[in-house]
Amino acid sequence: MKKETQLISAGRSKKYTQGVVNPVLQRASTVVFDSVAEFKEAAKNRGNHALFYGRRGTNTHFALQEAIAELEGGAGCALYPSGAAAIANTLLSFVKSGDHILMMDSAYEPTRDFCDKILQGMGVSTTYYDPTIGAGVSELIQDNTRVLFMESPGSITMEVQDVPSLVKAAKAHGLITMLDNTYGNGLSFRPLDFGVDISIQAATKYIVGHSDVMMGVSVATEEYWPTLRENSYLLGQCCSADDAYMALRGLRTMAVRLKQHEQSALQVANWLSEHPLVDHVRHPALPSCPGHEFFKRDFNGSNGLFSIVLKQGNQDALDALVEALHHFKMGFSWGGYESLITTNLTMKGLRSQTGWNFGPVVRLHIGLEDVEDLIADLSQGLDVYASKL
Numbered sequence: 001m002k003k004e005t006q007l008i009s010a011g012r013s014k015k016y017t018q019g020v021v022n023p024v025l026q027r028a029s030t031v032v033f034d035s036v037a038e039f040k041e042a043a044k045n046r047g048n049h050a051l052f053y054g055r056r057g058t059n060t061h062f063a064l065q066e067a068i069a070e071l072e073g074g075a076g077c078a079l080y081p082s083g084a085a086a087i088a089n090t091l092l093s094f095v096k097s098g099d100h101i102l103m104m105d106s107a108y109e110p111t112r113d114f115c116d117k118i119l120q121g122m123g124v125s126t127t128y129y130d131p132t133i134g135a136g137v138s139e140l141i142q143d144n145t146r147v148l149f150m151e152s153p154g155s156i157t158m159e160v161q162d163v164p165s166l167v168k169a170a171k172a173h174g175l176i177t178m179l180d181n182t183y184g185n186g187l188s189f190r191p192l193d194f195g196v197d198i199s200i201q202a203a204t205k206y207i208v209g210h211s212d213v214m215m216g217v218s219v220a221t222e223e224y225w226p227t228l229r230e231n232s233y234l235l236g237q238c239c240s241a242d243d244a245y246m247a248l249r250g251l252r253t254m255a256v257r258l259k260q261h262e263q264s265a266l267q268v269a270n271w272l273s274e275h276p277l278v279d280h281v282r283h284p285a286l287p288s289c290p291g292h293e294f295f296k297r298d299f300n301g302s303n304g305l306f307s308i309v310l311k312q313g314n315q316d317a318l319d320a321l322v323e324a325l326h327h328f329k330m331g332f333s334w335g336g337y338e339s340l341i342t343t344n345l346t347m348k349g350l351r352s353q354t355g356w357n358f359g360p361v362v363r364l365h366i367g368l369e370d371v372e373d374l375i376a377d378l379s380q381g382l383d384v385y386a387s388k389l
């Protein structure tokens with residue numbers, strides 16, 4: 001079965017749908033039992049998609065959890081109220097005081113801040129590694145290293161990681177491997193197929209796909225699923241049935257949305273790579289992106305997200321560019337149907353190991369608007385930019 005087909009049927013068990021296409025929307029805190037025998041049976045199955053208590057989920061949640069576990073090829077999927085919560089709680093589920101984490105230097109900023117501001121205070125230390133380090137990560141592994149954390153491609157600067165080499169090094173030392181797969185989404189990249197133990201996504205992005213729900217998901221292998229499930233439960237993690245319903249609804253159309261995002265973004269990226277103001281384009285499918293060879297080897301496709309590095313600039317010119325655009329709104333998220341832009345003049349504070357010796361970075365999310373309209377918009381925006389240099 002092709003993945004596009006799988007995405008349509010995953011999680012659609014009659015238990016959850018009661019005979020219609022979509023799962024029932026079951027909002028609940030309390031589950032009630034008619035007999036002690038029924039209660040005991042439910043208690044026995046409580047980690048196993050059976051009604052027990054609201055925080056353990058309802059049939060709406062179970063349908064989504066099964067669909068995403070199938071998409072990512074894992075034993076189970078934990079749900080969280082945001083992508084940031086998924087990352088924080090997945091890490092918290094596996095580290096204790098005295099442990100050490102290896103974190104890539106181009107990690108999503110709140111992931112980095114969680115390590116520096118929360119885990120540090122709990123006695124868990126973090127070393128940042130160059131995202132392009134590959135097998136060289138072995139040299140950074142200490143006796144107390146517990147987790148190797150990856151994100152591929154990295155946030156904003158888009159380095160694609162050599163995941164098989166990183167995993168091999170980590171496994172030789174018995175580390176747990178986690179990967180923020182928000183970009184790879186389970187269709188374009190499946191970390192568990194490459195030996196990663198836990199794949200995490202901000203479902204807020206392409207799974208939900210319409211910029212109207214915050215959610216995080218973590219999918220683990222058979223080995224790590226029971227600990228992830230129970231520890232996330234103890235940390236009080238859950239999400240509303242309405243949000244789970246919306247995420248599953250988004251998931252059903254993700255493949256077709258991604259194809260359009262991918263096609264339009266490639267067209268815009270190719271156009272930008274010829275633009276005189278652009279130093280280089282960091283789109284994983286283009287050779288100018290660090291780690292492009294790993295993207296070609298390991299990914300099934302790209303999507304609407306990429307960055308461009310400008311030859312020169314200043315904050316006033318960047319602000320003028322953003323103000324001049326009509327279809328690209330300034331916004332921190334991505335993965336919805338709309339085009340977005342963020343700018344970074346120097347990348348200051350976002351990297352500690354790998355410096356930044358290039359010009360300003362502009363990150364674009366190419367939405368589902370007509371691509372000619374988007375190119376025309378960027379073209380006039382860059383003319384305004386040039387006039388401010």
Ligand SMILES: *Cc1c(COP(=O)(O)O)cnc(C)c1O
Pocket residue numbers: 082083084085108151155180182183201202203204205214215216333
């Ligand atoms: C947006 C994002 C997150 C966080 O997701 P939220 O749902 O906004 O908390 C995590 N990782 C990456 C790569 C992201 O882009």
